[in-house]
Amino acid sequence: MSPNTATAIAHPNIAFIKYWGNRDQTLRLPENGSISMNLEELTTRTRITFDQAFSSDIFDLNGLRQSGPALQRVVTHLNVIRGIRGIATRAHVMSENNFPIGAGIASSASAFAALTVAAVNAMGLEMSEKDLSRLARRGSGSACRSIPTGFTEWYRGNSDMDSFAVSIAKPNHWDLVDCIAVVAAAHKKTGSSEGHKIASSSLFQAVRVADADRRIDRCRDALLARDFDALAEIIEEDSNMMHTVMMTSRPALFYWEPATIEIMKAVQTWRKTGIPAAYTIDAGPNVHIFCESKALENVKHRLASIPGVKEVLVAHPGSGAKIV
Numbered sequence: 001m002s003p004n005t006a007t008a009i010a011h012p013n014i015a016f017i018k019y020w021g022n023r024d025q026t027l028r029l030p031e032n033g034s035i036s037m038n039l040e041e042l043t044t045r046t047r048i049t050f051d052q053a054f055s056s057d058i059f060d061l062n063g064l065r066q067s068g069p070a071l072q073r074v075v076t077h078l079n080v081i082r083g084i085r086g087i088a089t090r091a092h093v094m095s096e097n098n099f100p101i102g103a104g105i106a107s108s109a110s111a112f113a114a115l116t117v118a119a120v121n122a123m124g125l126e127m128s129e130k131d132l133s134r135l136a137r138r139g140s141g142s143a144c145r146s147i148p149t150g151f152t153e154w155y156r157g158n159s160d161m162d163s164f165a166v167s168i169a170k171p172n173h174w175d176l177v178d179c180i181a182v183v184a185a186a187h188k189k190t191g192s193s194e195g196h197k198i199a200s201s202s203l204f205q206a207v208r209v210a211d212a213d214r215r216i217d218r219c220r221d222a223l224l225a226r227d228f229d230a231l232a233e234i235i236e237e238d239s240n241m242m243h244t245v246m247m248t249s250r251p252a253l254f255y256w257e258p259a260t261i262e263i264m265k266a267v268q269t270w271r272k273t274g275i276p277a278a279y280t281i282d283a284g285p286n287v288h289i290f291c292e293s294k295a296l297e298n299v300k301h302r303l304a305s306i307p308g309v310k311e312v313l314v315a316h317p318g319s320g321a322k323i324v
Helices: 068-085 107-122 129-139 141-146 192-201 205-210 212-225 228-247 258-272 293-304
Strands: 004-010 013-017 022-024 034-038 044-050 058-061 091-097 151-154 165-169 176-182 277-280 287-292 311-315
Touching: 004 107, 013 141, 013 212, 013 228, 013 277, 022 192, 034 141, 034 212, 044 107, 058 068, 068 091, 068 107, 068 129, 091 107, 107 129, 107 141, 129 141, 129 165, 141 151, 151 212, 165 212, 176 293, 192 205, 192 228, 205 212, 205 228, 212 228, 228 277, 228 287, 258 277, 258 287, 258 293, 287 293, 293 311
Parallel strands: 058 091
Antiparallel strands: 004 044, 013 034, 034 151, 044 091, 151 165, 176 287, 176 311, 277 287
């Protein structure tokens, strides 16, 4: 295989209905389905070069050469993709993010979506969106949701073949905005991959999973109908349920900071006064506050006044992963 290069970009996504816990850790088959929104302004750009002159895989993240678990996770995913083509050629992967990584803003989702699309293209393979989503899932579960465009739903499925994400609404379907209140940009001590492994140690996980289809249906209906109040109610309920599982796992995972709780309480108070705002929190301390665009400046101003909020990132519904 002669040197081949490709560059792809992908966006992280924020889940309305959360993915937490796997039935199969290797295939990353989820305990339940989920629904999310890609975040246009936040981007991972990944360039990959396959070259027989390389004696090993190389991974540079934001200009820093990686080793240990970070490198191994990329190598493992590349091995899956190389296996499809039946080659062993090593690669140099260069990836850059314009947002904090490992802080609950789904950096692994955009990272493995971009890596998958770039690697498949560089190898000269042609894949459907469904198969790209399935393949990205192997690197990071939520990466499968960053492959399609806009608002996406990840089907739980029964096997590797039918667990993938599809677009259920285009980015322009609804003028929602995600205001990400950054209260801590540092890399979290316990990553999502480790959290998924201990989810079943919580007695609440079985209850959360058993109720997932109801929450998915309510969320999808609210999203398609552009019913903000209904969306707010279900995404906050779902977020609270996931963090209940985290806090009652063994060992317990406490991702929230004091400012996290202040924001959650404030958002619910704002909504009672007529401001269309709702919160959701991934595996980290930072809070995603959804609002309609008409309320954006008001919400940003209010968030900036809360002690502990270091920065507010703004993202609109985003496109899917693609070659650039």
